[in-house]
Amino acid sequence: MELDARRLDEQGLDEQERCLDELLTALGLAWDEPADPRVEALAARQPLYPQYHRVGHKRQVVFRTLEAGPRQLVLDHYPAVLRAVAADHDPNSPRWLVAVLAGAVGPRRARRDLDAAGASAAALRWALPD
Secondary structure (H helix, E strand, C coil): CCCCHHHHHHHCHHHHHHHHHHHHHHHCCCCCCCCCCHHHHHHHHHHHHHHHHHHHHHHHHHHHHHCCCHHHHHHHHHHHHHHHHHHCCCCCHHHHHHHHHHHHHHHHHHHHHHHHCCHHHHHHHHCCCC
């Protein structure tokens, strides 16, 4: 697996992680990063990979919590979820958090709000597929 450092860097990992950390804190969730020898091996070839991997896991923790909770939980954290999605430039990963937004307010409003927040075309695609 060859990793493109420029592509990882362009995904705005620092901003994504900051937004996800904000959500983890607001939701009262702890993040514990387990040691993973595969991640350590990939880090030797791509120094940004550990952060990329960590961001993906944090996104899943937030997603699972919001998806399992009541609609009001998403509404209570709606602006922070919008910021997290807008900070995510990966073409596929926004679908998880976009799904909880669309489930809480409907796909049209989610798309409008994501567009206003500056979300990528990929995130908008997940909000209201053609």
